[in-house]
Amino acid sequence: MGTEAGGAIGRLTEALGKLPGIGPKTAERLTHYLLAASRVEVFALADALRAIKENIRRCNQCCNLTEGELCSLCADPRRDASVICVVEQPRDLAALERSASYRGLYHVLHGRLAPLENVGPEQLTTSQLSRRVQGGTVKEVIMATNPTLEGDGTALYLSSLLAPTGVRITRLARGLPSGSVLEFANSQMLADALEGRRAF
Amino acid sequence: MGTEAGGAIGRLTEALGKLPGIGPKTAERLTHYLLAASRVEVFALADALRAIKENIRRCNQCCNLTEGELCSLCADPRRDASVICVVEQPRDLAALERSASYRGLYHVLHGRLAPLENVGPEQLTTSQLSRRVQGGTVKEVIMATNPTLEGDGTALYLSSLLAPTGVRITRLARGLPSGSVLEFANSQMLADALEGRRAF
Numbered sequence: 001m002g003t004e005a006g007g008a009i010g011r012l013t014e015a016l017g018k019l020p021g022i023g024p025k026t027a028e029r030l031t032h033y034l035l036a037a038s039r040v041e042v043f044a045l046a047d048a049l050r051a052i053k054e055n056i057r058r059c060n061q062c063c064n065l066t067e068g069e070l071c072s073l074c075a076d077p078r079r080d081a082s083v084i085c086v087v088e089q090p091r092d093l094a095a096l097e098r099s100a101s102y103r104g105l106y107h108v109l110h111g112r113l114a115p116l117e118n119v120g121p122e123q124l125t126t127s128q129l130s131r132r133v134q135g136g137t138v139k140e141v142i143m144a145t146n147p148t149l150e151g152d153g154t155a156l157y158l159s160s161l162l163a164p165t166g167v168r169i170t171r172l173a174r175g176l177p178s179g180s181v182l183e184f185a186n187s188q189m190l191a192d193a194l195e196g197r198r199a200f
Numbered sequence: 201m202g203t204e205a206g207g208a209i210g211r212l213t214e215a216l217g218k219l220p221g222i223g224p225k226t227a228e229r230l231t232h233y234l235l236a237a238s239r240v241e242v243f244a245l246a247d248a249l250r251a252i253k254e255n256i257r258r259c260n261q262c263c264n265l266t267e268g269e270l271c272s273l274c275a276d277p278r279r280d281a282s283v284i285c286v287v288e289q290p291r292d293l294a295a296l297e298r299s300a301s302y303r304g305l306y307h308v309l310h311g312r313l314a315p316l317e318n319v320g321p322e323q324l325t326t327s328q329l330s331r332r333v334q335g336g337t338v339k340e341v342i343m344a345t346n347p348t349l350e351g352d353g354t355a356l357y358l359s360s361l362l363a364p365t366g367v368r369i370t371r372l373a374r375g376l377p378s379g380s381v382l383e384f385a386n387s388q389m390l391a392d393a394l395e396g397r398r399a400f
Contacts, residue, residue: 007267008255012248018241020233021226031252032291033220035265039253041218046249048212052231053239055208065235067207091232 009035061132063108063125065090073097073105080104082139084132086158088112088146096144104142107132112145112154124154126161133165143171209235261332263308263325265290273297273305280304282339284332286358288312288346296344304342307332312345312354324354326361333365343371 009031017027034042058064059071062084066072073079083104087093093106109124121127133141141162145151159169174192176185185193209231217227234242258264259271262284266272273279283304287293293306309324321327333341341362345351359369374392376385385393 008248008251009265011244012252015241015245015248018245019230021229026221028291028294029221030219032289034249035252035256035290041215042249042253044211045215045218046246048208048215049234049242049246049249051208052212052235053242056235065209089232090235091228094228 058108058110058125062106063110063128064093064106065108078103081137083142084129084138084140085142085144086129086155087144088151088154092144092146104140107141109145109154112148112150113157114150121157121161126158129158130161133162133167138167140168140170143169147172147174258308258310258325262306263310263328264293264306265308278303281337283342284329284338284340285342285344286329286355287344288351288354292344292346304340307341309345309354312348312350313357314350321357321361326358329358330361333362333367338367340368340370343369347372347374 012034013024013027013031016022016030017024019027022030034045055067056065057067059066059074060069061074062071064071064073068075080103084107085093085096085102085104086107086109087096088109088111090108093108096102096106107125107129109126109129111119111124113119113121113124129141132138141158143155143158145155155171162169173196174189175196176182176189176193182190212234213224213227213231216222216230217224219227222230234245255267256265257267259266259274260269261274262271264271264273268275280303284307285293285296285302285304286307286309287296288309288311290308293308296302296306307325307329309326309329311319311324313319313321313324329341332338341358343355343358345355355371362369373396374389375396376382376389376393382390
């Protein structure tokens with residue numbers, strides 16, 4: 001279609017091309033698909049897009065994304081309110097929930113400390129976390145930031161921030177990923193696995 | 201986020217997952233990206249989606265998609281109005297335009313004859329094509345439907361439909377794709393290439 005169909009089509013291809021993992025070719029293919037798709041389907045997608053910006057806010061307690069005051073996890077009385085698992089992003093929370101191996105609450109930082117990108121503690125939800133821990137019901141805070149330089153730095157910062165409260169602070173185990181082969185593990189994985197070895 | 205963030209996020213993931221080539225994993229990744237993206241960016245995409253259904257219509261002459269009465273190709277006096285290239289879809293027109301080797305006009309069928317899917321001539325823009333050719337200015341109609349069973353069938357049907365008008369009817373050449381190697385050409389390609397051989 002290119003030039004001849006002009007504005008609207010070009011704008012859609014451009015907007016789609018900005019999404020991660022969608023190059024110009026895929027954006028054009030998607031545009032052609034959407035041009036042929038039903039009005040109902042296209043409007044449903046457009047409305048869903050608007051809705052995530054209009055209806056989604058941060059949970060008053062854990063800063064996870066939600067449509068109400070409290071997210072469904074914080075509102076669930078069956079969750080153990082004495083443990084808080086600190087994650088960088090809502091997607092990390094989603095991954096942990098999918099594993100179905102955790103029954104406590106979460107705290108979503110919405111980022112990690114990155115001095116080079118001017119992301120300091122004020123840009124994250126660290127003060128809300130501090131307040132929650134000072135509340136008194138929390139017994140343990142699990143650092144589940146990414147096992148990267150910045151994730152580790154963020155966990156270190158938070159652990160010293162929370163140290164005065166006397167709460168127990170832990171972090172996720174490091175080692176060999178289940179189902180992997182030793183041969184292809186890198187030296188950091190092997191070092192972690194050795195350091196964290198447990199009695200058999 | 202899954203269940204806890206509820207409605208709006210789930211609806212977006214679902215709507216994205218319906219797009220071709222976007223599975224549940226990619227849909228979730230895109231949703232997380234859009235949740236973190238700026239309001240401006242997300243609204244631009246939503247508006248572009250609505251716009252293609254609200255502003256885009258078929259060109260009065262060639263049935264290509266456009267925002268006006270006539271598409272920019274039909275409105276361009278530099279295009280040769282005596283030749284019409286018949287394509288199945290707007291994306292085929294776009295591909296031909298990219299090749300920059302054609303200066304005539306087009307006619308977009310918006311599909312091909314597919315009896316098994318109940319697509320007959322009435323579902324395509326065949327009557328508009330007939331009327332254009334009967335208009336008298338057209339000297340040649342190039343069949344550029346896809347080189348498939350259904351595309352060939354559609355071209356055959358149209359050529360007999362237009363035969364009474366006495367217009368010259370041609371079809372795109374078949375042969376070896378430029379840049380390919382003979383070794384990997386299939387038998388149909390080689391048969392086409394032999395049949396269509398030209399003096400050196």
